Amino acid sequence: MQRYKNLPVLITGGLGFIGSNLAIKLFEEGARVTVLDSSIEGCGANVFNLAPIRDRISIIDHDMAEARAFAPVIRDARVIFNIAGEISHINSMHQPERDLNLNTVAQLRFLMECTASNPGVRVVYASTRQIYGVPNQLPVDEDHPIQPVDYNGVHKYATSQYHAMLARTGALDTVTLRLTNVYGPRMALRLPAQGFLSTFLRRLLLHQPLEIFGDGEQLRDPVFVDDAVEAFLIAGSKPRVASRVYNIGGPGHLSLNQIALISSEAAGVAAPSRRPFPGEIRAIDIGSYYTDSSRAARELDWTPRVIFAEGIRRTLDYYRANLPHYLDRVSAT
Amino acid sequence: MQRYKNLPVLITGGLGFIGSNLAIKLFEEGARVTVLDSSIEGCGANVFNLAPIRDRISIIDHDMAEARAFAPVIRDARVIFNIAGEISHINSMHQPERDLNLNTVAQLRFLMECTASNPGVRVVYASTRQIYGVPNQLPVDEDHPIQPVDYNGVHKYATSQYHAMLARTGALDTVTLRLTNVYGPRMALRLPAQGFLSTFLRRLLLHQPLEIFGDGEQLRDPVFVDDAVEAFLIAGSKPRVASRVYNIGGPGHLSLNQIALISSEAAGVAAPSRRPFPGEIRAIDIGSYYTDSSRAARELDWTPRVIFAEGIRRTLDYYRANLPHYLDRVSAT
Numbered sequence: 001m002q003r004y005k006n007l008p009v010l011i012t013g014g015l016g017f018i019g020s021n022l023a024i025k026l027f028e029e030g031a032r033v034t035v036l037d038s039s040i041e042g043c044g045a046n047v048f049n050l051a052p053i054r055d056r057i058s059i060i061d062h063d064m065a066e067a068r069a070f071a072p073v074i075r076d077a078r079v080i081f082n083i084a085g086e087i088s089h090i091n092s093m094h095q096p097e098r099d100l101n102l103n104t105v106a107q108l109r110f111l112m113e114c115t116a117s118n119p120g121v122r123v124v125y126a127s128t129r130q131i132y133g134v135p136n137q138l139p140v141d142e143d144h145p146i147q148p149v150d151y152n153g154v155h156k157y158a159t160s161q162y163h164a165m166l167a168r169t170g171a172l173d174t175v176t177l178r179l180t181n182v183y184g185p186r187m188a189l190r191l192p193a194q195g196f197l198s199t200f201l202r203r204l205l206l207h208q209p210l211e212i213f214g215d216g217e218q219l220r221d222p223v224f225v226d227d228a229v230e231a232f233l234i235a236g237s238k239p240r241v242a243s244r245v246y247n248i249g250g251p252g253h254l255s256l257n258q259i260a261l262i263s264s265e266a267a268g269v270a271a272p273s274r275r276p277f278p279g280e281i282r283a284i285d286i287g288s289y290y291t292d293s294s295r296a297a298r299e300l301d302w303t304p305r306v307i308f309a310e311g312i313r314r315t316l317d318y319y320r321a322n323l324p325h326y327l328d329r330v331s332a333t
Numbered sequence: 334m335q336r337y338k339n340l341p342v343l344i345t346g347g348l349g350f351i352g353s354n355l356a357i358k359l360f361e362e363g364a365r366v367t368v369l370d371s372s373i374e375g376c377g378a379n380v381f382n383l384a385p386i387r388d389r390i391s392i393i394d395h396d397m398a399e400a401r402a403f404a405p406v407i408r409d410a411r412v413i414f415n416i417a418g419e420i421s422h423i424n425s426m427h428q429p430e431r432d433l434n435l436n437t438v439a440q441l442r443f444l445m446e447c448t449a450s451n452p453g454v455r456v457v458y459a460s461t462r463q464i465y466g467v468p469n470q471l472p473v474d475e476d477h478p479i480q481p482v483d484y485n486g487v488h489k490y491a492t493s494q495y496h497a498m499l500a501r502t503g504a505l506d507t508v509t510l511r512l513t514n515v516y517g518p519r520m521a522l523r524l525p526a527q528g529f530l531s532t533f534l535r536r537l538l539l540h541q542p543l544e545i546f547g548d549g550e551q552l553r554d555p556v557f558v559d560d561a562v563e564a565f566l567i568a569g570s571k572p573r574v575a576s577r578v579y580n581i582g583g584p585g586h587l588s589l590n591q592i593a594l595i596s597s598e599a600a601g602v603a604a605p606s607r608r609p610f611p612g613e614i615r616a617i618d619i620g621s622y623y624t625d626s627s628r629a630a631r632e633l634d635w636t637p638r639v640i641f642a643e644g645i646r647r648t649l650d651y652y653r654a655n656l657p658h659y660l661d662r663v664s665a666t
Contacts (some may be wrong), residue, residue, distance in 0.1 A: 017425060075567070096441055097438070097441060097442070097445075104433070104437070104491070105430070105433065105438070108430060108433055109430070110430055112429060132503070146479070146494070147478075147497065147498075147501065148498055149498060149501055149502060150502075151441075151498070153498070154489070154494045154495055154498055156436070157491070157494065158490070158491035161481065161487040161490065162484075162487055162492070164480065165481055165482060165483065165484070165487055169481065170484060218337075
């Protein structure tokens, strides 16, 4: 495909899970890639993620809140993929103001620099299903009410409103993708707060049987990172988007029990056990969730292709080959 | 009525327009009133607003961002009316980060202190119709999409999401009122950015004919401040609220031409003239707006009672008697 051939692109949070997978794919498609990442503790940055292309792209170590310092990079970008952020819901409840600073204050400064240095540029923002909170009905489409259950959801949604408002006023050409649980190579396994799939993977790679909170019948629709990356590539390159907000979900929904069982079998680890919900996690649990991605199918011609059994196999293969780079700060318990 | 008799209440932004009218009414109903206001430039504080009760209530000069400093007041309050904020849409486009600090960062710190010092307390938050942006249809009810056209709307909505989220998790008992254009005694006439009714009043009191931007056929539903205050009093005292978000609109909708004509006649000033929209104002103009307040009528038993002709007469009477206290920093042009 020629859609990114020789195109200068900027990826915020490009050392993280989704950002690094996106950077590698963009490089493969011929883009001139600049990655911005200041490796803020807890946000998932890992320089090893970019090992395959590290010497052939530009990596900038700047906080996005200091956007003026790298204004020329913003000015030259033809597409900006805005992936940076703190994603931990639990951290946000312990340190709400830290979450506000990372997810909203820094984003405001960055977006203001974008409007000043590169008015009208396409910006693709990584939002999250978490803003929907406990679903009123399933599957969840883009018109579902916004009712986050934690500070992280409030802040992520505020920043998605920046993107929407700046598109409304013509300042930027923004598209927001609301992602369900993304999994795959380059997830940060050493962050206990990065979601259940990350926790599952870490345990399996350490040959520990999985533990499921509650009855395990909650539904999820994990999306493999390659599918999510393809949604970003389309959203960044499609000349006109009919809507500016798209749900990005997986190819099917599974219960946590099914997800745990498939993963354990793929990893060759004993069957999962159940335990009661820790109170702190119960407070922000949203029950069952799965995505209606039909708008993305209709308008972006995007559909997820990798089923969970296949995706988890590829994920485990990646980590088995690169484990030390992801477990170095994990305690063995 | 006995609903606030001897009740300790806290009003943030209590030196401002709505906050001061609310403070006076609460005092009249027997409440023990504490007003918090740090008189931040541009936010509408005016110590004269509380002249009738100044010596019989408690006034605290603290930034709400330093909530820990007045934690005992938060702890003792039975109801908190959270009115403080920067309301200028235009200022927010010039200084987005100032608006973020005033409307969201400071509110986060305040609300965190509320959850720590007085968990479960009733908090009534003053939100705004501006979060709806350009209406998709009229009248606008609470399910209308949130699509603000300026930073102020994004930030005010983020803070209303704090309130909603904290109610969802059981941390606070919050109610949010989304107010249409409120007018009446104690508006800050010296702030050019406080909305068209403030601008209209200032000109009329200076005996200058009004100017209308555009064709003047945009609709609005101004609500008299006494009606808005009654909505706060109900929202603060009703033991259980079925919903947590209520639109508060006026008793009818009028065109800007009608509003200008009625106001000019009441003031004895020559008829209004028209002029083209200044670009900066056109960019954030939302066209016609009026409110569907039927949820508030149904669940709070609240309806607006003061028609515009009567409200504007009472407003002009107030300012004629107290003009120097509101015009002292106005230029005569």
